[in-house]
Amino acid sequence: MSSNKKKDALDYHSKGRPGKIAVVPTKPHSTQRDLALAYSPGVAEPCLAIAENSEDAYKYTSKGNLVAVISNGTAVLGLGDIGAQAGKPVMEGKGLLFKIFSDIDVFDLELDTKNVDEFVNIVKALEPTFGGINLEDIKAPECFEIERRLKDELNIPVMHDDQHGTAIISGAALINACELVGKDITSAKIVVNGAGAAAISCTRMYVAVGAKLENIVMLDSKGVIRKDRESLDKTKAEFATDRDITSLTEAINGADVFIGLSAADVLSAEMLLSMNDHPIVLAMANPNPEITYELATETRSDVIMGTGRSDYPNQVNNVLGFPYIFRGALDVRATRINEDMKIAAVHALAALAKEPVPEEVNQAYDTNNLKFGPHYIIPKPTDPRLITEISVAVAKAAISSGVARTVITDWENYKQELRKRLGKDDGIIRKLTTKAKTNPKRVIFAEADNYKTLRAAQIVLEEKIAYPILLGNREKIESLIQEYEFDLKDTQILDPIEEQGSERFNKFVDHLYMKRQRRGVSEHDARKLMINRNYFAASMVEFGEADTLISGLTRNYAATIKPALQVIGVKPNSRVAGMYMMLTSNGPIFFGDTTINENPSAEELAEITVLLESAIKRLNIKPRIALLSYSNFGSNDGVIANKMREAAKILHERAPEMIVDGDIQANFALNSELLKANFPFSALGDQAANTLVFPNLESGNIAYKLLQEVGHAEAVGPILLGMNKPVHVLQLDSSVREIVNMVTIAVVDVQEYEKSK
Structure with a gap:
């Protein structure tokens, strides 16, 4: 890693509040009464309720949405046994992924022990705290014993993601790849290069979904795992072969599938050429796969190739699985994550890849035809349907297999709840x-x-x-x-x-x-x-x-x-306006005009609103626009109220398909329940506005700066609208992050500009 990348990584973790996660209160705490309810004496009531009925812990505490990410630091990423404390940044990172992808809260716990009994006993003692346990970065073979014992002895879901996450994602990829090339997984000849925790779990998963043990050859650092090898441990013995082969070169000859969970560049072009027609290669070593994507595709035009990297098709990425698997397990209060639930996740992922791809995913990858095929055998991490499809499949499997303590009956309502968990933006900057x-x-x-x-x-x-x-x-x-x-x-x-x-x-x-x-x-x-x-x-x-x-x-x-x-100038028959995208916990809110037009007329406001709507649609978001004032639909007369009312009238006449209304106060615009209760006739309907048009530059500028500083929203902008060619102006003294965000917006703007020419 270059010195700059090292510095960036260290700065990212150290600047501001050290680390990546924090505890945030979820209840009011500003008054003495709040504190008396939060702690003594009010806290006694939920304590007594839980003492009487332990299941009430899910009702009165965070247990039901809290997962422990636990490691002893013995197999951290590609760094090896670096110790529990050195592995803490990884565990915090895993917690961050849980939160942003599935709204699950995490405490990371780093245990300074390599003793299996001690590790298991510590985790067992923590059961009252957590709704689930995610084991992470524990070396084999200890990880197998630790997970087995905890699953048997705890009454909450436990999963070692290094094993099962990769197994689930690659299992879905393998099912779909076999289907594409007409190979029957039950007769496919599979070579697994690697015999660590992930490789063992992956191979077990492939067998669970149809592969036959007699068709599988596994290799470790010593070569082919054969039945006649001395001192063969029981885990590897499960996959030992009696074939008279010793090397990868011999094993790969005539194989249908190569699974790589080992090291970079171990699969040569010559080896790939020796495989059967339409070979399937999942080279998952990170950061560099067992064979590069370029070499594989240049060597075999008929290869279906997947890696662990995001810059090539078919990325086998654990983030496609663990957030949603735990989400489904927690939501039915499952006592474990069993094989039925994991297999359900495999089939849900495989099925999702065959569904029509949402336009926002196509747009994210700048294509119009992302569809099931050699370059798309598993869904993309940006697919918003992952949380609904996988979590629902896992929850249903938990219920049908008898490990769920609560039952969901209204699945459509559950899907809606899952969508709401992530907010409306669903990671817009990532997309x-x-x-x-x-x-x-x-x-x-x-x-x-x-x-x-x-x-x-x-x-x-x-x-x-x-x-x-x-x-x-x-x-x-x-x-x-x-x-x-x-x-x-x-x-x-x-x-x-x-x-x-x-x-x-x-x-x-x-x-x-x-x-x-x-x-x-x-x-x-x-x-x-x-x-x-x-x-x-x-x-x-x-x-x-x-x-x-x-x-x-x-x-x-x-x-x-x-x-x-x-x-460069302004587009013909247009005007220039400035827009900020404010990234809030409830999703993005667009502000305009915040930078250009000092005191626009009603006619000019209508033109600005048209610019805003067009720009937001290009981001694949449906604009819901409120023209803000101190008045609500004529409740007050005045220069500003009348101007905003007139602008709304112009827009209703000229663009009846646009979702826009005003004059309206900001609290009603942003609170759909308040709006519906008081003004059911509003064109905004029963959903809050996501675009706010201000009566003048002064109010817009003040509002976005207040939200940025007091509301801790991230400001992306100003995004310049109406120019003849894409141009973007930064805030004075922007941070590096803000500059990068603006460059991202600018590049997407150019992409859309070129399409429109």
């Missing part, structure tokens, strides 16, 4: 990032002689979000690159001062002069202005030498947007 990566664009950073700008450029280049072009003082840019060891040596650097007199510079000057000569700009003025990096960057975009530009980090908004307006 936009995925979409950006499918077709990265050239982004010119107009303030590249700044550390934060260069750090953001490094990130978007590493993440394959964009191809940065660095603009600014060359000497300073190169000095910063050297000082901070940025890996930007092959990135184009341009200095407008050095460009003076060049063909490019003169072309840019002529264009600016022609556009502005009747607005007081002489040729001499145009030449002086073009030295300004914002004019030069805008000209790069105008002439197609860059796809979009990012600027504004060190200059005020007006100074940044003026060059773009003069060089």
